[in-house]
Amino acid sequence: MRSDPHVHAAGAALADLVLKKTGVDVARCYQCGKCSAGCPLAAEMDFPPSQIMHLLQLRDLPGFAEMALRSHTIWLCLTCEICFCRCPMELDIPKVMDALRHEALARGMVHPKAKDILAFHRAFLDSVRVTGRLFEMGQVVDYKLRSGHFLQDMLQAPWMFWVGKLHLLPERVRDRRALKRIFARTRRAGEKRP
Amino acid sequence: MKTGFYPGCSMKGSAREYSESLLAVARELNRELPEVPDWNCCGATAAHNLDPDLALALPARILAAAEKDGMDEVLVPCAACYSRLKVTRHELLEDEQLRQRISGLVEADYRGSTEVLNILEWLSRVPELEKHVKKPFQRKVACYYGCLLVRPAGIVKFDRPEDPQTMDLLMRKLGAEPIDWAFKTECCGAGFSVSRTDLVAKLSGHILEDAVSRGAEAVIVACPMCHLNLDMRRPNIEKRAGKKISIPVIYITQALGLAMGLPAKKLGLQRHKVAVKISAANAAAKDI
Numbered sequence: 001m002r003s004d005p006h007v008h009a010a011g012a013a014l015a016d017l018v019l020k021k022t023g024v025d026v027a028r029c030y031q032c033g034k035c036s037a038g039c040p041l042a043a044e045m046d047f048p049p050s051q052i053m054h055l056l057q058l059r060d061l062p063g064f065a066e067m068a069l070r071s072h073t074i075w076l077c078l079t080c081e082i083c084f085c086r087c088p089m090e091l092d093i094p095k096v097m098d099a100l101r102h103e104a105l106a107r108g109m110v111h112p113k114a115k116d117i118l119a120f121h122r123a124f125l126d127s128v129r130v131t132g133r134l135f136e137m138g139q140v141v142d143y144k145l146r147s148g149h150f151l152q153d154m155l156q157a158p159w160m161f162w163v164g165k166l167h168l169l170p171e172r173v174r175d176r177r178a179l180k181r182i183f184a185r186t187r188r189a190g191e192k193r194p
Numbered sequence: 195m196k197t198g199f200y201p202g203c204s205m206k207g208s209a210r211e212y213s214e215s216l217l218a219v220a221r222e223l224n225r226e227l228p229e230v231p232d233w234n235c236c237g238a239t240a241a242h243n244l245d246p247d248l249a250l251a252l253p254a255r256i257l258a259a260a261e262k263d264g265m266d267e268v269l270v271p272c273a274a275c276y277s278r279l280k281v282t283r284h285e286l287l288e289d290e291q292l293r294q295r296i297s298g299l300v301e302a303d304y305r306g307s308t309e310v311l312n313i314l315e316w317l318s319r320v321p322e323l324e325k326h327v328k329k330p331f332q333r334k335v336a337c338y339y340g341c342l343l344v345r346p347a348g349i350v351k352f353d354r355p356e357d358p359q360t361m362d363l364l365m366r367k368l369g370a371e372p373i374d375w376a377f378k379t380e381c382c383g384a385g386f387s388v389s390r391t392d393l394v395a396k397l398s399g400h401i402l403e404d405a406v407s408r409g410a411e412a413v414i415v416a417c418p419m420c421h422l423n424l425d426m427r428r429p430n431i432e433k434r435a436g437k438k439i440s441i442p443v444i445y446i447t448q449a450l451g452l453a454m455g456l457p458a459k460k461l462g463l464q465r466h467k468v469a470v471k472i473s474a475a476n477a478a479a480k481d482i
Contacts, residue, residue: 021246040380040381040397041393041397044393076390076393078341078381078383078384078385078386079239079242079341079384080341080342080345080381080384081341081342081345081346082341082345082379082380082381084345084346085345085346085347085355085356090348092346094346098242098243098246098249099246101243101244102244102245102246105244116389116390117386117389117390119389120240120385120388120389121239121240121243121244122240122244124238124239124240125237125240125241125244125245125248128234128235128237128240128252132234132235133203133206133233133234133235134203134204134207134235134238136203136207136208140388143388143389147389152388152391153388156426159467160208160426163464163465164210164465165207165208165209165210165465166207166208167206167207171203171206171207173232173233173234174232175232178255178300178301179234181301182248182251182252182255182299182300183248185247185251185299186245186247186248186251186299187245
């Protein structure tokens with residue numbers, strides 16, 4: 001692929017970054033489509049997994065890499081691993097999706113429809129950063145504030161409390177400072193953690 | 195041989211009946227399950243979606259703590275936590291440079307001597323499990339493995355990735371009749387339970403409808419997220435399907451507990467959204 005005439009002069013293609021971060025060489029994908037056939041959410045995606053791989057294969061033909069980063073697909077991927085399981089070239093597609101999510105975050109290219117999914121993940125990590133363990137009640141409140149879905153599951157919480165599944169106080173790690181240091185050291189560029 | 199226990203966050207909250215039933219069963223089997231000292235959250239889906247280093251660092255701290263405590267293996271009953279710990283162990287042992295860098299991040303060194311064990315592996319090792327069965331679980335059951343117990347196959351190296359048998363064999367030992375069905379390892383929607391409940395209703399609905407149409411009387415699970423989506427999200431599933439779906443969803447440890455004759459309350463069956471109206475004994479037995 002080094003001799004590819006389409007390589008953008010400005011720098012490495014997204015495919016090269018993916019190779020570096022995941023060890024997956026997208027050029028090896030021969031577009032059989034098994035990943036898209038097995039993906040439980042392919043019908044909801046703007047590009048099924050095989051097309052994401054194709055966008056990466058087109059390297060720096062203007063705009064294609066960005067289409068992959070701006071896709072809804074990368075946020076809908078549930079990491080169920082069925083694509084990787086069935087890929088005849090044994091390409092770790094879920095790992096590629098992870099790398100694309102990280103890159104989309106860093107470049108501020110997150111698909112607008114992914115905002116609730118992202119809000120949930122951020123609320124989750126907020127909770128873990130503070131207490132070291134997930135505090136479900138705190139996470140849900142945090143998620144509501146981030147997403148604006150205040151009325152969602154209003155009846156679920158009292159029921160959960162009633163059957164003893166929802167705690168009002170968090171479980172906490174003793175050495176919370178150690179957890180905070182881990183979070184501080186792993187903070188990535190472009191990822192805001194208020 | 196010291197076997198530790200990593201409960202993970204859900205088993206302390208929304209999936210506490212999984213923990214209750216596991217510990218009740220372990221007591222009956224005379225197995226000690228000490229918790230990993232000062233364990234933290236594994237980071238689950240959120241960490242690997244947003245931050246690759248954090249996704250390895252959080253499980254690495256857990257593994258290091260277990261190793262330091264002299265645990266030869268850690269039982270991780272939550273399939274999602276199991277996956278994160280197993281994948282982290284794999285990645286760190288594959289790449290010495292990465293291992294050293296992550297060790298630096300967590301201020302603890304994991305050398306790889308502590309193995310990671312899932313619930314089915316742990317239960318399969320109980321010798322002569324049949325001898326503990328007092329009330330055979332004489333029901334048709336759909337054994338639902340979900341994604342992460344069996345995949346990625348090259349890393350977890352456990353059972354067949356699309357038609358696994360371990361849980362089916364265990365349930366057979368309890369006296370049940372596992373059905374042959376198509377959704378054993380299909381995804382339930384996992385971490386989208388709150389953020390995309392609509393998609394969970396769709397995926398989990400397909401799973402339940404297949405189990406019901408093939409005559410299953412209960413779905414057996416080994417993952418808190420699968421249980422959450424199939425049980426607690428039942429109203430959403432029913433609304434989307436436009437019909438009532440009353441099949442209960444039972445943790446493998448609850449099924450085992452019932453077969454051992456433990457009281458339903460000790461196994462946390464009263465905490466389910468979908469009422470569990472079947473007992474371990476045969477259909478004629480009184481409902482619990």
